[in-house]
Amino acid sequence: MGQERGIEVEGLVREFKKGPRAVDGIDLRVEPGEVYGFLGPNGAGKSTTVLMLTTLLPPSGGTATVAGYDIVHEGPQVRASIGAALQEAALDPFLTGREHLHLQAALHGLSRKERRRRGQELLERVGLEEAADRKVRGYSGGMKRRLDLALALVHSPRILFLDEPTTGLDPQSRSALWAEVSRLAREDGVTVFLTTQYLEEADVLADRVGIIDRGKIVAEDTPEALKAEIGRPSVEATPAGTSDRDAVASVLGQFGEEIPAQPGAVAVRLTGGAAGLADVVRALDREDVRVANLRLDEPSLDDVFLEKTGRSLEGAAEDEDGEMEEAQ
C-alpha cells in the first residue's frame, strides 16, 4: 500500500533555539517514481528538511507523509520504506565496504545468503568490487559516497533521499553517481528526493525542482518550465577592443534590457527570444562594430533563483553561511 505513495508535505516547520526558522512552512509533493531536486544555497533548509522527512529530526510544526506513512507517528514504517545517503558519508573506518553492506543487510533482516548476494551485486553496481575488502579509512571521497549510496539501497527502498550526494566529488565521480541515480529512477522506478546546491545537477537529474531559500520554497516546477518562466535567452558580446564597448552596448540595447555580464562584456535579455540573435549579428555588422566573442545563453536555474530571490545562488550561499554562523 505504502509503496505506491511518494512524499507529501504540508506546512512543515523546524525551529532551532536562538536561530531563525530553518524550515519555514514548506509544502511539496513528490510523485512515485519522480526525481525531485531540492535546490538551494548552504543553510537554506535543505538538509533540515531531509532530516525531518527521514524521521531523524522531529518537526516543530506541519505534517508530512513518506510512502504514505506519517513521519512523526509512523517512524518505523517510514524508515522501512526509505533509503538515505545523508550529507556526510557516515562510515566506520575500521570496517570494509563489504562488512558495511553485510551489517546494513543484517539489520534489515536479509538472510545470510541474501546478504552476500545483495552485497556483491551492489558493490559491482557502484564499482567497488575491487576495494570491497579494504578498510573504509583508505577510501577516497568518491568511493565513500558510492558506498554510502550502495548502503542506502541494500533493502531495495522505493524512496531514496540523497542529501548533497556529489558535494566535494571530482567530475568523474560526480558523473558516475549521476548515472546511477538516473538508472535507479528510470529502470527501477525509485522515487528520489535529491538536495543539491549545484544547478547543473538539478538540471540534469531532476524531473521537478523545488528552490528553497531561507527556509521557504520560492519556486517549484520542471527545470524547463522554471526557465521558461524567466523566458527569454540572453546574448553576451565581448567587444574586440575596450573602445568598442559603448558601440556594442548601443547595438545590443536595441534588442533587450541590459543584464549583468562578465567583466568587459555586454549582455542583454533578448526581447524577441533566441531568433533575435541573427538580427543582433546583422546589426553589429551594419554598424561595423567588431566583437571578439558572441554567446547565446539559455536561462539557467541560477537566473530563476536570481529572479525569485534577487540574489544569485553562489552569492546566496555565502550570505546564508554567514547567517548560520551567527545563529550558532
Next chain:
Amino acid sequence: MGGASLLTQVAALARRSTVRTMRQPAVIISALLFPMMFFSINASGLDAASKIPGFPTDSYLDFAFAFPLIQASLFGAVTAGADLARDIESGFFDRLSLTPMRPVALLGGMLAGVVALGLLQGVVFLTIGLLMGVNISSGVGGMFVIVLLTVLVALGFGGIGAILAIRTGSVEAVESAFPLFFVVIFLSSINLPRNLIEQDWFRFVATINPISYLVEGIRSLVITGWDPQALALGFGFALAIVVVAIGGAAASLRTRVV
C-alpha cells in the same frame, strides 16, 4: 524485509563492535598493558602494607589482584562509550537509526563488545596473575567466578559509558569522565581494607562506594576462598549497577531514536 530478529541484530552489531576493537591494536594493548602496569607497581611499591596488623593476607600481590580487573573494566567501558559517541558524532548512529534496528539491539551489540573485551581481559589477567604468583584460594571454580564478576562489572560500567555517550553525543565528554571514574575507584577499598583506612571521611566514602564491594567480592575469592557474604554483596552491587546503568542507557536511547 524489516523482520530481522533481535538476536540477529544484536549479533550483527556485536560483531561490528568486536571487529572494530580488534582492528585497533592500540586499544587492546592499552586495555591489557596499563592495568597490569599499575598492578605491578602497586604490588611491589605497597608490599609493606601487608605487614600492617590486621591486613587480611601476607601477600600484597594477592590483595591487589582485584585492581587490574576493575580498572580494565573501566577502560573497556570508556572505550565502548567513546565508540558510541563517535558513532553519534560521525552520523553512523543516524545510519543505523534509519534501519529497522531496535534501539535495544544497538545497546546489546555495544555491550556484547564490552563483554568480549572484559572476558579477554579477565582471562589474560588471570593467566598473568597466576604466572606472577597470585594464589587463588577458591581454586579453579573461583577463577571462573572471578571472570564472571569481572564481566558483570564491565557490563555495568559499559552501561554508564553508554549513558554518557547517548546523553552527550560527544567523545570528549565520555573520555573526560575517565579521570572521574578513576577517582571513584581510588575512593574505595582498592588499596587498603576498609577497616585499616585511618581517615574517617575516607573510610566512610569507601563504605558507601559500591566499587568497594565489587573489589571485595573478587578479593574474597583470591584471599579467603568462598565467602558467601562478600560474594553476595559483590554480585548484588554488580547486578544493581548493571540494571540501573543499562536501564538508564535504554531510556536515554529512546530519547535519541525518534
